[in-house]
Amino acid sequence: MDRRSFLWNWGGGLGGIALASLLGRDALAQARSEFNGGLHHRAKAKRVVQLFMSGAASQCDTFDYKPKLIKLAGEKWDPGEKVELFQSNPGVVMPSPWEWKQYGQCGKWVSDLLPHTATCVDDIAFLLSLTAKSNVHGPATFQQNTGFILPGFPSAGSWISYALGSVNENLPVFVVLPDPRGMPPNGAGNWSAGFLPASHQATTIRVGTPNPIEDLRPPASARFITKSSERDGLVLLSKVNSQYNAERPGDSRLEARIASYEMAARLQLSAPEVLDVSSESDATRRLYGVDEAHTADMGQRCLVARRLLERGVRFVQVWSGADNGFPRRNWDSHENLAKDHGELGASLDKPVAGLLKDLKARGLLNDTIVYWTTEFGRMPCSQGSKGRDHNPFGFASWLAGGGIKGGVTYGATDDWSYKAVENPIYCYDVHATVLHLLGIDHTKLTFRHNGIDRRLTDVHGHVIPELVS
């Protein structure tokens, strides 16, 4: 008798039964048709695309217009209290290097960094009073993704996958399209399933590379692997694993493993089609900027995101920017804001606007939530002569589609764009609102882990009614 059977059967088999029940998990929830695909109440949205600006995109250079910064440019900055910065002492008042204009019927002020996005303001709800619990990239990026500043918690996409399940069994429920320059801080931890069943972690697709989905196919160099050895090997594996799993009911990891092989087999067929954008019209390609050098990457990824969404992927997360290294490859513009924010803004402005317009034209925006966010903002004072340091006290996000009221602004910072003073919120409130639109009550979507009924929103979060149409 081997160790495993010994442990399993000791005590008349009670050990095994106890283990199985300890491993037992809540039955996977599924979207309810009587709730229009929601879980607890009627859903307005069915899917989400999140655009994550890695490195901290500056609110006072995008959506938070403050004439005071222009008026007092160059003067010593004194907000009347000690300012907690990340790596500098407060510099002088530094207005945005970009001019500002008003757009749309709502008259929203948007900087010249994002003129294409600005044409969509009447579909967008701007959130200008976000705050974060950390001014350090890693913890803050975890918080925006999982609701906690510590690693090990499930991301929003994983919670939604767990809550609503799949629409298209040939594609993953949760897909991440990282920046080709590299992973953001925390890497795959940002889209981890945490303690939820492992099948809810994201599938990473590196759009534009020769091998977008890692290890989807056997290495060409392994000559002992053939089509038939694959086919029969998977059948054998499935038989063996099913027998093994039947003796260990309730361990979701085992089931997730079987599911992942089946998904991989389906992905081998479905992935090439969804990633092939050559069938898109010239007009669509122009809309996203796919064929212009500076927008080609984001354009292609936003276009692939739309294709994934329309084929039933529930949560697509597109990253703008990689890690915080130097030379700068994300939004962490400590040294040269005009150059680094400038390049990133130009790379994504047209593609993001294109995505919004394309979703709208295809009738998808009504039930697709578009969620633009970042881990924190930047200070209105200078760092060095041309940079901005971290600001977790007041920053911007926006939402559009899926039942979100367009042309509105919620919350405000002070005259400096320093601190959120009117309706300060955390990402918990955004998450609660997003879940609400998906037909999920954020207080009822729980998972028992280590004796706690865990939530994406922890013990926080309120749905923001002003955002819901």
Added chain:
Amino acid sequence: MLNNGFVVRMSEHFAERLRQISTDPNQQLDAAARLALGRGLTAKEQSMYSAYARQYGLENLCRVLFNTNEFLFVD
């Protein structure tokens, strides 16, 4: 786990190790199970695995073994 280059290479190395242990297919299979799973195989398993190994070779058998939940998970 199925297609990763490391697992594929290890399948080749493990197959070579089994050939060093014995030239008899039944003994090779028994050694494979004892080394990878810590136990002998049931008659039914022996029949399934040896049919597969006969048709597709030891490397493929080892690759399947490395992908079983029994190999991958600690109870």
